Amino acid sequence: xxxxxxxxxxxxxxxxxxEPRYVETADKIRLIDALSAAGFSRIEVSSFVSPKAVPAxxxxxxxFAGIARRPGTVYVALVPNPxxxxxxxxxxxxxxxxxxSVSETxxxxxxxxxxxxxxxxxxxxxxxxxxxDVSTNATVATAFGCPFEGDQPADKVMAQVxxxxxxxxxxxxxxxxxxxANPVQVERLVTRALAVVPAERLTLHFHxxxxxxxxxxxxxxxxxARRFDAALGGLGGCPFxxxxxxxxxxxxxxxxxxxxxxxxxxxxxxxxxxxxxxPRLVGxxxxxxxxxxxxxxxxxxxxxxx
Amino acid sequence: xxxxxxxxxxxxxxxxxxEPRYVETADKIRLIDALSAAGFSRIEVSSFVSPKAVPAxxxxxxxFAGIARRPGTVYVALVPNPxxxxxxxxxxxxxxxxxxSVSETxxxxxxxxxxxxxxxxxxxxxxxxxxxDVSTNATVATAFGCPFEGDQPADKVMAQVxxxxxxxxxxxxxxxxxxxANPVQVERLVTRALAVVPAERLTLHFHxxxxxxxxxxxxxxxxxARRFDAALGGLGGCPFxxxxxxxxxxxxxxxxxxxxxxxxxxxxxxxxxxxxxxPRLVGxxxxxxxxxxxxxxxxxxxxxxx
Numbered sequence: 001x002x003x004x005x006x007x008x009x010x011x012x013x014x015x016x017x018x019e020p021r022y023v024e025t026a027d028k029i030r031l032i033d034a035l036s037a038a039g040f041s042r043i044e045v046s047s048f049v050s051p052k053a054v055p056a057x058x059x060x061x062x063x064f065a066g067i068a069r070r071p072g073t074v075y076v077a078l079v080p081n082p083x084x085x086x087x088x089x090x091x092x093x094x095x096x097x098x099x100x101s102v103s104e105t106x107x108x109x110x111x112x113x114x115x116x117x118x119x120x121x122x123x124x125x126x127x128x129x130x131x132x133d134v135s136t137n138a139t140v141a142t143a144f145g146c147p148f149e150g151d152q153p154a155d156k157v158m159a160q161v162x163x164x165x166x167x168x169x170x171x172x173x174x175x176x177x178x179x180x181a182n183p184v185q186v187e188r189l190v191t192r193a194l195a196v197v198p199a200e201r202l203t204l205h206f207h208x209x210x211x212x213x214x215x216x217x218x219x220x221x222x223x224x225a226r227r228f229d230a231a232l233g234g235l236g237g238c239p240f241x242x243x244x245x246x247x248x249x250x251x252x253x254x255x256x257x258x259x260x261x262x263x264x265x266x267x268x269x270x271x272x273x274x275x276x277x278x279p280r281l282v283g284x285x286x287x288x289x290x291x292x293x294x295x296x297x298x299x300x301x302x303x304x305x306x
Numbered sequence: 307x308x309x310x311x312x313x314x315x316x317x318x319x320x321x322x323x324x325e326p327r328y329v330e331t332a333d334k335i336r337l338i339d340a341l342s343a344a345g346f347s348r349i350e351v352s353s354f355v356s357p358k359a360v361p362a363x364x365x366x367x368x369x370f371a372g373i374a375r376r377p378g379t380v381y382v383a384l385v386p387n388p389x390x391x392x393x394x395x396x397x398x399x400x401x402x403x404x405x406x407s408v409s410e411t412x413x414x415x416x417x418x419x420x421x422x423x424x425x426x427x428x429x430x431x432x433x434x435x436x437x438x439d440v441s442t443n444a445t446v447a448t449a450f451g452c453p454f455e456g457d458q459p460a461d462k463v464m465a466q467v468x469x470x471x472x473x474x475x476x477x478x479x480x481x482x483x484x485x486x487a488n489p490v491q492v493e494r495l496v497t498r499a500l501a502v503v504p505a506e507r508l509t510l511h512f513h514x515x516x517x518x519x520x521x522x523x524x525x526x527x528x529x530x531a532r533r534f535d536a537a538l539g540g541l542g543g544c545p546f547x548x549x550x551x552x553x554x555x556x557x558x559x560x561x562x563x564x565x566x567x568x569x570x571x572x573x574x575x576x577x578x579x580x581x582x583x584x585p586r587l588v589g590x591x592x593x594x595x596x597x598x599x600x601x602x603x604x605x606x607x608x609x610x611x612x
Contacts, residue, residue, distance in 0.1 A: 109609050147606045180602040182565035183524055210602060211514075211558035211595040214521040218489055244599040252517035259488035289517040293550040296486040296516060300453045303415050 004263040006227045007253060008042035008203065009035050011278075012063075013078055014247055015235025017047060017056050021283045025059040029066040031274065031281070035232070036070040038270040044076040044097065044229070048084035064091035076137070080111060085125040089132055096129060098122050098138040098169070101177070102157050103146030110141065119163060126167050137171030138164040139205065143189065145180030154189055161193060171201045173229070176216065179209020179244070183219035190223040205229040206248045207236065208287070213248035214256055221262075228253065233275040233286035249288035251275050255295055268295065310569040312533045313559060314348035314509065315341050317584075318369075319384055320553055321541025323353060323362050327589045331365040335372040337580065337587070341538070342376040344576040350382040350403065350535070354390035370397035382443070386417060391431040395438055402435060404428050404444040404475070407483070408463050409452030416447065425469060432473050443477030444470040445511065449495065451486030460495055467499060477507045479535070482522065485515020485550070489525035496529040511535040512554045513542065514593070519554035520562055527568075534559065539581040539592035555594035557581050561601055574601065 012032055016023050028046075035043055045067065051058035060077060069075065077093040079085045088096050100118035101107035107115045122138065129136060142149075143157045161172050174193060186204075193202055204220045204227065206213045217228055230253045236246025251271040257264050268290075275291040318338055322329050334352075341349055351373065357364035366383060375381065383399040385391045394402050406424035407413035413421045428444065435442060448455075449463045467478055480499060492510075499508055510526045510533065512519045523534055536559045542552025557577040563570050574596075581597040 105608055145602060148608045150603060150605055179599065182562060182602075184566040208517075209595060209599045210561055211520055211555060212562050214517055215524045215562065218521045218524055244595060249517060255516055256488060256518050256521065260490040289515060289550060293485065293515045296451060296488075297456060299456055302411055302454045 002261055002263075003226055004265070005221065005257050006041065006200075007250060007264055007266065008044060008076070008227065008229050009040045009232060009250055010044040010205075010229045010247060011231040011233065011235045011250070013044040013047050013057070014229070015231045015233070016282075017054050018237055019056055019235075019282050022056060023281050025062050025066065027281055028059070028063050032063065032067045034270070034274055036068065036073050038274070039264075039266045041072060041265065042074045042076060044078065045093070047078035047080075048087040048091070049078070049080050061087065061091045064093060074135070079125065081121050082124040082128055085128045089129065089134065093134060095135040095137055095171075096125065097173070098125060098136070099141055099175075100138070100160065101141040101146070102152045102160050103142040103149045105148040106142045106146045106177070109148070115160070119167075122164075122167055122169070126169070135171070136169045137173060137203070138167075138169045139173040139175050140164075141175045141177045143174040144176040144185060145178070147178045147180070154192060157189065158192055158196070161196060165196065171203065172197045173203040173205050175205035175229075176207055177205075179207035179213070181206065181216050182212060183215050186216045186219040187223045190220045190225045194224050199224055199226045203227040203229060208234060208245045208248050210244075213245075214253060217248060217253060217256075232271065233278040233288040233291065235278065235282070235286060245287040249275075249290070251290045252288055255290045259296060308567055308569075309532055310571070311527065311563050312347065312506075313556060313563075313570055313572065314350060314382070314533065314535050315346045315538060315556055316350040316511075316535045316553060317537040317539065317541045317556070319350040319353050319363070320535070321537045321539070322588075323360050324543055324552075325362055325541075325588050328362060329587050331368050331372065333587055334365070334369050338369065338373045340576070340580055342374065342379050344580070345570075345572045347378060347571065348380045348382060350384065351399075353384035353386075354393040354397070355384070355386050367393065367397045370399060380441070385431065387427050388430040388434055391434045395435065395440065399440060401441040401443055401477075402431065403479070404431060404442070405447055405481075406444070406466065407447040407452065408458045408466050409448040409455045411454040412448045412452045412483070415454070421466070425473075428470075428473055428475070432475070441477070442475045443479060443509070444473075444475045445479040445481050446470075447481045447483045449480040450482040450491060451484070453484045453486070460498060463495065464498055464502070467502060471502065477509065478503045479509040479511050481511035481535075482513055483511075485513035485519070487512065487522050488518060489521050492522045492525045493529045496526045496531045500530050505530055505532045509533040509535060514540060514551045514554050517551075519551075520559060523554065523559060523562075538577065539584040539594040539597065541584065541588070541592060551593040555581075555596070557596045558594055561596045565602060
């Protein structure tokens, strides 16, 4: 069990998008440049959504214009519709990430349209990006359960994955949008997904809403998944669970991987330093544990009484 | 993978022992009675340590005298030395739990003596409890790493387990005292331990200090472990990691187990209710996630805009 793990950093998109305090564009750029330097080969930088819907990310174009592009790193933008795709292309993103919930209720609440309407938009977006030097990924949101509808049948999830592939979309993300997944379910769905999407194009996106984020990563890894989204400091969250934690925490995941002998290509010390600076940017404590406790190998002085 | 999981609740011992605010004896008794009613077959109630060393648990005898003993539930006390064992017997505990760190430095800091001196004490305690209607368990503290010394060789851990068994001690706990374990290490050590201790007498005690608590449970369960310590609300902590979380959280573990189809015999709704009352007792927020987010099956109303 020593295959490397590819971690895509999503804090500046999935984390910052729900922060009530606006993170200044210059701070976003500084953080993304530091994440590039820490070794990420994939960073989800921002989202080309309506500035009214998500004011926290209204500076997506300026951020893409301001960051230093590290050779070999793929800078991704979330794109909700064809208009967003045009803005993303103008900002020279390397990859667009499209999102549609498998739950119709969630997609209407989150995207303001039916899943079928989302899929029609995806077809248009694929026309828009044709010939451009940009790769494509699409996310199945609520793939492990919907906070309104509950369980989502695996057959329905897989049908959506097949629709993505039929549109020519290269990468697929299975997202546990509100942290409802469990390790048994994860193992089953990852096994099914890997039958149609190769491991190097399948991403698992877990939230730690109910404390199972890293247990789900472990289960997915055992089932053959190798790509994971994570957010520095465990930023992110769920509007329906006040006080609940957000995305799985990047530095906690990296610490786990390294302790298990799994390479990530990431500089854990740098990540811990960046995570410790997050409260200054967002104005509150963040859920990540390793930034508080230190790495397992960071030893403590022996108490004097001993 | 449907073997039941046996969870021993340790919040009133491993949790309360480090709380700066004293939890009143009557509140402790009420909580333990509610935990009994929620279905626990094992509860680590308190500790017969020096009241000067751990004033938070100075009422151990009163608590044991006040609780309602549910038939079939084993009420355990931690006991550091022969004097504590005598007090535990007088309080009619069902089981004594002895603790010695595999790290000499940690045992001196934690127990004020060398591991050899601890083991001599254990031999005396086994004499003391001979003939009494009390079972015995012993914990290998820092079994997955010491915050002062670092890695602890598995051979050394196993040698300590063998010494416990040679003394006639029935149960063995492997404790990740400061949350340094990782899933690969857990799988290896559990596999070795199960070669000499049957699953029904081996307990794993994990802390969530670096966010890996439930991932380590998952790994231990896959390796054949079936008994786990956990603390309501994730109480507990590590004096060397300010802000770090404590024991793995009982209700988060129970939620994970039930979602995976693993029985625990516990009433999750009751546990969530008890956890939500903890901040009133201890005066601060607690780390558990399910008590904040609700169970995965607790659905939310659809937002009006949808």
